[in-house]
Amino acid sequence: MSDADEQEKGLSLVRMAEALVFASSEPVSVKALEERLPEGANIAAVVQELAAHYGARGVQLVKLGEAYAFRTAPDLAFLCAREEESKRKLSRAAQEVLAIIAYHQPVTRAELEEIRGVEPARGTLDLLLETGWVKIRGRRRVPGRPVTYGTTQDFLDHFNLSAIGDLPGMEELKGAGLLSARIPAHFSIAPPSAQADELSDEEEPLEADDLEELGLFTPRDGEK
Known part of the structure; x- marks a missing residue:
């Protein structure tokens, strides 16, 4: 294959990736790109070229966890301001x-209470689950098997984070109103011990009975 053919093939892959991301209402994962682009496509190189193409434009390709999406350039965000x-x-x-x-x-939930020093109000966790920013991850591998909570891809998307490790520092959190004087001194801002989509060694996945108990799954008639 000639250099010209290689270049044309590369541009074709970039255009295909552009179409996939542009047409999707949700961030497109690396896995989805691998499945939709021709076999053997260098996804990292394709995404890098696509990002460079949009680098100085009004919209930019951004990485959100293990997915990609087009978002308004930061310096133009004020043009799209809207009420939440x-x-x-x-x-x-x-x-x-x-x-x-x-x-x-x-x-x-018990750890939330210990860290914050105040028991979460009834419905607070339900509200956060409804926003789509928080999800039930699994169960802790301890007696009682308490449910564990974590953030979602939507959380990364809303706060323009490429990964959970990009969370801001303590002073930025206070400035954004996400921390108050009630947070105890031992509150940590170290990166989370687990990725958003991966269970840690201390967790176990939810089973069918767990999903039904938590209201995350309702069996159809005749199922159990």
């Missing part, structure tokens, strides 16, 4: 719980 949906208007308590989950995931 009501479900995204979190109370101070919900913001603090969200911050703790983000920095301590995987975390249980």
Whole structure:
């Protein structure tokens, strides 16, 4: 294959990746790109070239965890400012719980209470689950098997984070109103011990009975 053919093939792959990301309402994962692009395509090189193409444009290709999406360039974000949906208007308590989950995931309800020093209000976790920023990860491998919570791909997307390790520092959190004086001094801002989509060694996956018990799955008639 000539250099010209190689270049044309590369451009074709970039155009295909561009179409896939542009047409998707959700960030497109690396796995999805691998499945949709021709076998053997160098996904990293394709994405790098596509990102460079949009580098100085009004929209840019951004990495969100292990997925990619087009987003408004940071310096033009003010043009697209809009009021947050009501479900995204979190109370101070919900913001603090969200911050703790983000920095301590995987975390249980009891651990949330211990870290914050105040028991989460009834419905706070339910509200965070409804926003799509928090999910039930699994169960802790300890007596009682308490449920563990963590953040989602939507959380990374909303806060423009490429990975959970890109979370801001303590002062930035305070400035954003995500921490208050009630957070104890031992509150940690170290990177979480687990990735958003991976269970840690301390966790076990949810089983069918767990899903039904937690209201995450309702068996159809005749199923059990």
